[in-house]
Amino acid sequence: MGHFRKFWTRFRIYTRFSKIRFIDRLSYRAHFFLVLTEYLLIIIVNYFLWKAILADGRTIRGYALDDMVTYVAVAGVFRFIINELSGGISREMSGQYHSGELIMNLLKPVSYQLYIYFRAFGGILFQLLFRGATVLTIWALLVGLTPPDSAATFTVSLALGILIYAGIAFLVGLTTFHIENNAGVLFATTASIELLSGTLIPLVMFPGWVVSILDYLPFKMIFYIPIQIYLGQLGVQEIVSALIVQAIWAFSLSVAGFLLFKTSVRKLTIQGG
Amino acid sequence: MALIEVENLTKSYKTFKRKEGLKGAFINLFKREYEFVQAVDDISFHVESGEILGYIGPNGAGKSTTIKILTGILTPTAGKVAVNGVVPYKRRQQHVKNIGVVFGQRTQLWWDIAVIEAFTLLRDIYEVSKTDFQAQLEKFDTVLGIGPLLHIPVRKLSLGQRVRCDIAASLLHNPPVVFLDEPTIGLDVAVKSNIREFIKEMNASLGTTMILTTHDLSDIEYLCQRSLIIDQGKIIFDGDLQQARDELARKRKIQVDFYERVDIDSIRAQLNIVKLEFTRRNDYALTISFDKDEISAIDIIQKVLDRLHPRDIKIEEPTIETVVKEIYSK
Known part of the structure; x- marks a missing residue:
């Protein structure tokens, strides 16, 4: 009981970091609408593209226009999350390293990794509650949207996908400690995530050998597995094993981040003063 | 410990x-x-x-x-x-x-x-x-x-x-x-x-x-x-x-201003204290440097007041800054 209470108080502290980020994201109105419009336009362009490709009831590797209508909208919303995590974790860490804010956070008895994670979670909550909900509502009203096949499993899978990407984003953020300027690494990973996680096109549309390589990488666990669960493309057996693999990736990447953070801090060189 | x-x-x-x-x-x-x-x-x-x-x-x-x-x-x-x-x-x-x-x-x-x-x-x-x-x-x-x-x-x-x-x-x-x-x-x-x-x-x-x-x-x-x-x-x-x-700054300084032009040789003769150093600051002012362990400032000031006709006297205390500067430069 004592342990649980202690855990709960610590957890509450970290959720306050989420709240701070959430409120901070809320306070820029013009930015909110500009980004919303930008992402909505991308979804619309994708939609018309698929409409042309899949005209007259055609299908590609099992995907018909109906599936793609939902696919592009959910993928579009997921891009908010990708954006939030690459900005809120990797770029944030690099910024904190260079501004010295990192030092201030190291001087507090809190885990830096959890602090960064929970801030990002606050941002994600904002993205989903405001931008995501708006985009999906507009889409459902104008074009149509299939509800998830199993909302609960989809939510679990999506949460695990987010954790996996958070783990990757944290590792990318740590590269700053070693190479000073990690803008290149950040750009490269964000681009590969967009392409390889399935937010651009369903992964099954890649050549067979690419698909089999992707089976061994964490990228498809980020978005492709959740969207497949959403669209009801996986059987119960497949879902269970996919969730287990997702959990393993999420756990290992975060542990890797934890260990690498420890060694990176040891190598920290902050000069001047 | x-x-x-x-x-x-x-x-x-x-x-x-x-x-x-x-x-x-x-x-x-x-x-x-x-x-x-x-x-x-x-x-x-x-x-x-x-x-x-x-x-x-x-x-x-x-x-x-x-x-x-x-x-x-x-x-x-x-x-x-x-x-x-x-x-x-x-x-x-x-x-x-x-x-x-x-x-x-x-x-x-x-x-x-x-x-x-x-x-x-x-x-x-x-x-x-x-x-x-x-x-x-x-x-x-x-x-x-x-x-x-x-x-x-x-x-x-x-x-x-x-x-x-x-x-x-x-x-x-x-x-x-x-x-x-x-x-x-x-x-x-x-x-x-x-x-x-x-x-x-x-x-x-x-x-x-x-x-x-x-x-x-x-x-x-x-x-x-x-x-x-x-x-x-x-x-x-x-x-x-x-x-x-206190230890480092044994060298003390007294600044004396006069109404008349300064003539170091005659001042030295009038004061008649050995081991004083005189430096002219301008035509009407000079600085007397001495080792505080050898001569007391009181003695010097008393003689200056008695024998010369000063306009103003100022004792320079060494500051922490000068001490630190001295430690740096060693």
Whole structure:
């Protein structure tokens, strides 16, 4: 009981970091609408593209226009999350390293990794509650949207996908400690995530050998597995094993981040003063 | 056992030597030269519980590096460090719970929230009880006048306001050990003296151990019994600066102004004291230098008043600044 209470108080502290980020994201109105419009336009362009490709009831590797209508909208919303995590974790860490804010956070008895994670979670909550909900509502009203096949499993899978990407984003953020300027690494990973996680096109549309390589990488666990669960493309057996693999990736990447953070801090060189 | 123990501490950095210009930048892409900088070079010192230690030295001497090692941010290259029995860099989270750190040049508060929100967040992080927290807030308000600032977002505070809030924030949990790195930088005289009073009071009433880094030697003079001077990574002085001033500055100076033109030879003859040095400052003024252990200033002044006809007399006391300068230049 004592342990649980202690855990709960610590957890509450970290959720306050989420709240701070959430409120901070809320306070820029013009930015909110500009980004919303930008992402909505991308979804619309994708939609018309698929409409042309899949005209007259055609299908590609099992995907018909109906599936793609939902696919592009959910993928579009997921891009908010990708954006939030690459900005809120990797770029944030690099910024904190260079501004010295990192030092201030190291001087507090809190885990830096959890602090960064929970801030990002606050941002994600904002993205989903405001931008995501708006985009999906507009889409459902104008074009149509299939509800998830199993909302609960989809939510679990999506949460695990987010954790996996958070783990990757944290590792990318740590590269700053070693190479000073990690803008290149950040750009490269964000681009590969967009392409390889399935937010651009369903992964099954890649050549067979690419698909089999992707089976061994964490990228498809980020978005492709959740969207497949959403669209009801996986059987119960497949879902269970996919969730287990997702959990393993999420756990290992975060542990890797934890260990690498420890060694990176040891190598920290902050000069001047 | 001393509260803070530093033994043979060394920290060296590997830095990348940049070649200048376009050609240099191109060469840098393929061939890099590194050089090692000894920021802290084999230093040892102890700080007893309840002591306020002044830690001074010119820019880049290794002061902040030492502080960053003691606070657990940096890992030393070699040597031993222990604060309250804890090795800072090995158990960072446990260590920082028991220390307070003020870096005058950067804030300890989260930018994006109001001061009071940052305070309550810190209260929860450090597990300070609500009654203690309230008492601390009242104390900080009386001494630092932070009451009116509580609802302003941190990013909108002026430098002076921010430093005051920062000091309050880092002492909220009553840490037994406090590191103050240039706490009064850029502050006006009134705020500065408030903060000094506060530091002195906290040390006296709670027995807080403190290490104070500053370029403002009057801070040191007012607060520290003992000071360390570090230069190029090495400790070049460890002791009481006031005492050092008395020992070092045996050469005293008396400035005398006259109504008439100065004639050094006739003045020397009239005073008739050996071992005085005279330097002419201008046509109507001169400086008499002497060794205070050989001749008393009173003697000289008395003779000047009796035998000459001075317009004004001023005794020059050596300042802490001149003492420190002298130590640096050795």
